[in-house]
Amino acid sequence: MKTLAAAVAVAAVGLALGLWTTQAALNGRLRVAVDRLGGWTVEARAGAADADPYTRARLERDGEIPLALGEGLRLTTRQDSDGRPLDPRCVYKVGSHAPPSRYWTLEAIDAAGFPLENAAELYGLRSNEILREPDGAFWIWVSASVHSGNWLPVAPGARFGLALRLYDPALSGGAVGVEQTSAPRVIRERCE
Amino acid sequence: MRPPSLARVFYGAALVGVVAALTHLVALLAIPSVAERDAYARVVALGPAFKTVVLPPPGPKSREFPYADPAVAASVCFYDLGAGPVRARAPLGRAAFASLSFHSRRGVAFYALTDRAANKGRMEALIVSPEQLRALVSHDDEDNPSDDLRIVSPTLKGFVMARVLSEGQDLLPQAAEQAGAMSCAAEPIAEAEK
Known part of the structure; x- marks a missing residue:
């Protein structure tokens, strides 16, 4: 009787732990099968036929159509460069350089990866649209209230993330480890 | 105790x-x-096979495909190699960046082409199964080789996606028009040999 109770307990705890780790690996709480580029995560193999089982499972579950290898790369972060979660009550500046690519776009996303509701109906900025300093450096201001310069609005009240998409990037999936310094930093300027 | x-x-x-x-x-x-709502199932729900459907621009209310770029117009066309190889073709417009990606039944991309690889003003590829590739290769004329780019699809069904980057929000309609001009059509082997 005691052995049976122990067996049931072992099975229940094991099942729960197994399901929790699967869930955590897929929603990003456990970092499995993702590369880091600066403070950003990249699923470099998401757009390749030999994607790993974690990446495949996440894509199938979310219904995302990933950028293919050779087409582009998506870098995502839900934290600032000091590792704190992005908070809509704060003002962030993102810059000053992006990894080399033909074009890039920066978008603010919600928890599920969709654009954020905002009064300006501005969902993203393109690399060809932004104001730059003479040497090509740029700063993008991410905040819920209007900001001068390059402004990327976020929705008040909800946690958000940033998605940086590189089209025709000069870095391939394999070179992700090499270019750590080229990813833009996300600097928290001030909070209300 | x-x-x-x-x-x-x-x-x-x-x-x-x-x-x-x-x-x-x-x-x-x-x-x-x-997973019942994977990318392939969502694409199939949009329309019949071999029909190009322009996706609605992603927005807070338009929540079909997560992590899609609101600056990019996209269209999809799903194919079935059962009736023969499938030719995917997309004309180049004025867009700054355009690409085609090829996705299997499982959603992963098995190939992609950018406008850099365009030839005669368009991106074009012939999607084939491994058997169809063998049949085509055995009929190839050595003196007059086919200039088709042949891509082997790991599954008989899959879809092609065209992405066109707009250089400004006001240029998104033109980008959508260019994405919508993609075509994918079955091409029985006898015809593909020519």
């Missing part, structure tokens, strides 16, 4: 670990086969 011995506790913990690892693996590998 005697407290359980240390050996028993370790034994129990090891068993929990084994059960957890097995559950983790089974759940992970089962997700692709039980």
